[in-house]
Amino acid sequence: MSFGTVFRVVAITLMLLFIGGFLAQVVASLSFLFFLLVVSVLFAYLIDPLVKLIRRPFKKRNIEQFMPRPVAILIAYAIVFTVLGVGIANIAPLVVEQGKEFGASLPGYANEIKQSLNDLNRRFDRLRIPEELQTRINTQAAALGEQITAGFGSSLISFVTYIPWFVIVPILGFFFLKDVNLVRLAVLRVFPAGPWRMRAEAVMQDLNLTLAAYTRAQLISCALIGTICTIGFYIIGLKYALLLGILAGIFEFVPVLGPASIALIVISTAAFSDDPWKALYVFLFLAALRVVHDYLTYPRIVQGGIHLHPVLIILSVLAGEQVAGIAGVFMAIPLVAIGVVLYRHIVEHKGGKGLVADMLEREPAKAEETPTE
Numbered sequence: 366m367s368f369g370t371v372f373r374v375v376a377i378t379l380m381l382l383f384i385g386g387f388l389a390q391v392v393a394s395l396s397f398l399f400f401l402l403v404v405s406v407l408f409a410y411l412i413d414p415l416v417k418l419i420r421r422p423f424k425k426r427n428i429e430q431f432m433p434r435p436v437a438i439l440i441a442y443a444i445v446f447t448v449l450g451v452g453i454a455n456i457a458p459l460v461v462e463q464g465k466e467f468g469a470s471l472p473g474y475a476n477e478i479k480q481s482l483n484d485l486n487r488r489f490d491r492l493r494i495p496e497e498l499q500t501r502i503n504t505q506a507a508a509l510g511e512q513i514t515a516g517f518g519s520s521l522i523s524f525v526t527y528i529p530w531f532v533i534v535p536i537l538g539f540f541f542l543k544d545v546n547l548v549r550l551a552v553l554r555v556f557p558a559g560p561w562r563m564r565a566e567a568v569m570q571d572l573n574l575t576l577a578a579y580t581r582a583q584l585i586s587c588a589l590i591g592t593i594c595t596i597g598f599y600i601i602g603l604k605y606a607l608l609l610g611i612l613a614g615i616f617e618f619v620p621v622l623g624p625a626s627i628a629l630i631v632i633s634t635a636a637f638s639d640d641p642w643k644a645l646y647v648f649l650f651l652a653a654l655r656v657v658h659d660y661l662t663y664p665r666i667v668q669g670g671i672h673l674h675p676v677l678i679i680l681s682v683l684a685g686e687q688v689a690g691i692a693g694v695f696m697a698i699p700l701v702a703i704g705v706v707l708y709r710h711i712v713e714h715k716g717g718k719g720l721v722a723d724m725l726e727r728e729p730a731k732a733e734e735t736p737t738e
Contacts, residue, residue, distance in 0.1 A: 396688070396693060396696075399696060400693075400695060400696055401531075401533055401534060401537070402537070403695065403696045403699055403700075404531075404534050404695070405533070405534050405537035405538045405541060406538075406541060406576065407576070407580045407699070408534050408535065408538040409537075409538040409541040409542050409545075410576055410577050410580040410581070411580055411581075411584060412438065412441050412442070412445065412538060412542060413542060413577075414581075415441040415444065415445070416434065416437045416438055416441045416542060419432065419437040419440055419441060420432050420434070420437045434542070434543060435539075435543050438539055438542050438543060442535065442539070456607070456611075459607050460607060460608055460611060463604075463605045463606075463607055463608040464605075464608055466604070466605065549569060552565065552569065553565055553566060553569075564710065567710065568706065568707065568710045571706050571709075571710065572703060572706055575702050575703070575706050576699060576702070576703075579698070579699060579702060581666070582663065582666045583617070583618050585666050586617050586618075586658070586662075586663060586666060587614045587615065587617045587618055588614065589658070589662065590613055590614050590617040590624075590654070590658065591610055591611055591613055591614020591615070591617070592610070592614070593654060594609070594610040594613035594614070594651075594654070595607055595609075595610025595611070595613075596610075597610075597650050597654070598610055598631070598647075601635075601643055601646050601647060601650065602640075602643065603631070603634070603635055603643060603647065604634070605634065609627075609630070609631050609634065612627055612630070613627045613631070618695070619682060619694055619695070619698075620678045620682075620698060622679065622682050622683075622694075624651075624655060628648075628651045631647055631651070632644050632647050632648055632651075635647045677701065678698065678701075681697040681698060681700075681701045682694055682697050682698070684697065685697030685700075
C-alpha cells in the first residue's frame with residue numbers, strides 16, 4: 366500500500382472517531398429532550414384510539430365537521446385526566462400510608478441484615494476464616510448497602526426534579542395527534558414520486574403499527590400485572606401489597622429487567638417479614654405469573670407488533686442506561702424496534718436475504734469470476 370492510501374485510511378478513521386464522539390456527546394446532552402419526545406409520541410399513541418372512537422359516530426353519518434380532530438383530542442384529554450384524577454385521589458392516600466410504613470420499617474430491615482451479618486461472622490469464626498478476609502467481606506457488604514441506598518435516593522431526587530417537565534408531554538402529544546397527517550405528507554414529499562415514495566409510505570405505516578402495538582402492549586401489561594400482583598400480594602398477606610403491586614405495574618414497562626428488579630424487591634421484603642415462608646410463596650406466584658404472561662397473554666396483546674429476543678432487549682436496556690441513564694432505559698426498546706423495522710425494509714428494498722448474507726454470497730461469486738492463470 367502506498368503512503369497516500371495509508372494516510373487516507375488513517376484520516377478517514379480519525380474523522381469517523383471524531384464524528385462518533387461528537388454525536389455521542391450530543392445524544393448524551395440531549396437525552397432528556399429525546400426522552401420527552403419519545404414519551405410524548407407514546408402518549409399520543411395511547412390517546413389516538415380514544416380520539417378515533419369519539420369521532421367514529423360522526424364519520425359514519427358523514428358529519429365529522431361537527432367533531433373536528435382538535436376538539437376530539439381535548440375531549441379525550443378530559444376523559445383520560447378525569448379518570449386518572451379520580452383513581453389517584455382514591456388510591457394515593459393508601460399508597461402514601463403504605464410508603465410511610467415501608468420507610469419506617471427500613472431501619473428494622475437494616476437491623477435484621479446486621480444480625481444476619483453477625484451470624485455470618487460467627488460462622489466465619491467457626492470456619493477459622495482469617496480476620497482480614499472477614500473484615501474485607503464486611504466492608505464490601507456495607508459499601509454495597511450504602512451504594513444501593515445512595516443510588517436509590519439520587520434516582521428518586523432526580524425523578525422528582527424532572528416531574529414539572531412532564532407537563533410538556535400532553536402539549537407535545539396534542540400537536541402530534543392534531544398534525545399527524547401533515548407530518549406524514551411532509552415526509553412523503555421529501556421522496557420522489559414512484560417506488561421511493563411507496564417504500565417510504567410502507568416504512569412509515571410499519572413504524573406506526575409497530576409503535577402502536579408496543580405502546581398498547583406495554584400499557585395493558587402494566588395495568589394487568591399491577592392489578593394481578595396487588596391482588597396476589599393481598600392474598601399472600603404481604604405487607605405494603607398495594608404499594609408493591611403498583612411498583613410491579615410500573616416496572617413492567619421495562620421488559621425483562623423491570624420484572625426481575627421488582628421480583629427481587631418483593632421477595633426481599635417478604636423474606637424480612639414476620640413469616641419468611643411468604644418469600645417462597647411470592648417467588649412461586651411471580652414465577653407462575655411470568656410464565657403465563659410471557660407465553661400466553663403478552664403474545665396475544667402485542668398481536669403482530671414488535672417481537673424482540675430477550676437477549677436483545679436486555680442488551681438494549683443496558684446500552685440505553687449507559688448512554689442516557691434512566692431516560693435511555695425507556696427509549697431503548699422503541700428505538701431498537703424502529704431500527705429493526707428500518708433494517709427489514711432496507712433488506713426488502715435491496716431484494717436480498719440480509720446485509721451480511723449478501724456480502725458473504727458476493728465473495729464466492731467474485732472468486733468464480735476471477736480468471737485462473
